[in-house]
Amino acid sequence: MPNEGYSYLQSRKWNGNLRELKNVIEKILILNKKNDSSEISLDFINTDQDKIYNGFEELVQKEMLSLSLKKAREYFEREYIKIQMIRFNNNVSQTADFIGMERSALHRKLKNLNLNK
Amino acid sequence: MPNEGYSYLQSRKWNGNLRELKNVIEKILILNKKNDSSEISLDFINTDQDKIYNGFEELVQKEMLSLSLKKAREYFEREYIKIQMIRFNNNVSQTADFIGMERSALHRKLKNLNLNK
DNA sequence: ATTTGCAGCTATGCAAGTGTAT
DNA sequence: AATACACTTGCATAGCTGCAA
Numbered sequence: 001m002p003n004e005g006y007s008y009l010q011s012r013k014w015n016g017n018l019r020e021l022k023n024v025i026e027k028i029l030i031l032n033k034k035n036d037s038s039e040i041s042l043d044f045i046n047t048d049q050d051k052i053y054n055g056f057e058e059l060v061q062k063e064m065l066s067l068s069l070k071k072a073r074e075y076f077e078r079e080y081i082k083i084q085m086i087r088f089n090n091n092v093s094q095t096a097d098f099i100g101m102e103r104s105a106l107h108r109k110l111k112n113l114n115l116n117k
Numbered sequence: 118m119p120n121e122g123y124s125y126l127q128s129r130k131w132n133g134n135l136r137e138l139k140n141v142i143e144k145i146l147i148l149n150k151k152n153d154s155s156e157i158s159l160d161f162i163n164t165d166q167d168k169i170y171n172g173f174e175e176l177v178q179k180e181m182l183s184l185s186l187k188k189a190r191e192y193f194e195r196e197y198i199k200i201q202m203i204r205f206n207n208n209v210s211q212t213a214d215f216i217g218m219e220r221s222a223l224h225r226k227l228k229n230l231n232l233n234k
Numbered sequence: 235a236t237t238t239g240c241a242g243c244t245a246t247g248c249a250a251g252t253g254t255a256t
Numbered sequence: 257a258a259t260a261c262a263c264t265t266g267c268a269t270a271g272c273t274g275c276a277a
Contacts, residue, residue: 100185
């Protein structure tokens with residue numbers, strides 16, 4: 001399974017500039033920065049996790065502005081929480097702590113956003 | 118400081134090969150890991166074109182995920198409303214109508230987000 | 235355009251549970 | 257037993273919004 005970062009990379013429009021490279025690396029670093037683990041690998045590339053992040057990016061840039069504030073906020077929160085949960089390996093307690101929210105409130109939010117399955 | 122990562126990048130020619138990209142990224146990760154600082158910085162690959170960005174992109178890729186949900190939501194709403202107001206030439210009534218919100222509520226929000234000056 | 239008072243709804247914190255697994 | 261989670265619920269309160277002015 002690992003070592004298949006290629007499809008992920010191929011899925012991106014590579015224009016050869018440093019900004020694009022920077023974005024790719026930043027994404028990798030962010031998603032790998034799980035709490036206190038100092039281990040960094042590229043194994044996760046081309047996984048669902050990464051697609052979620054891509055969804056976030058595209059959502060913000062393409063669709064958000066055609067949605068009502070309420071809907072846009074909901075979309076944003078869903079993607080934000082999705083990613084934070086991934087960062088903390090779906091540990092609700094840690095995620096809640098990091099994003100400054102009560103555990104019970106996060107549970108309710110996960111349910112309301114249909115992220116609890 | 119132009120560090121190891123920077124000079125490493127400078128020393129390579131980018132040929133668009135994806136395998137090559139993976140090697141580059143892995144090298145950078147290793148270099149960052151040696152640094153032993155918990156702060157991971159990509160400043161060493163900043164270029165002039167990197168400084169060109171729109172609010173959303175910058176926000177999402179760099180800051181959002183390190184903010185609390187409350188703060189991230191506030192940032193998001195500010196950018197969202199900023200842009201919608203621009204689209205409607207700062208016409209509050211039209212903007213409010215489009216984003217599905219009462220005019221008075223939008224006024225309050227503009228004030229709370231410091232967008233009313 | 236902008237503000238304000240008010241009523242109703244929503245979200246959240248807090249506390250107190252239950253259940254599961256190690 | 258004991259710890260650490262996930263998950264739920266009731267309640268009070270704070271915040272947001274629509275409506276009217």
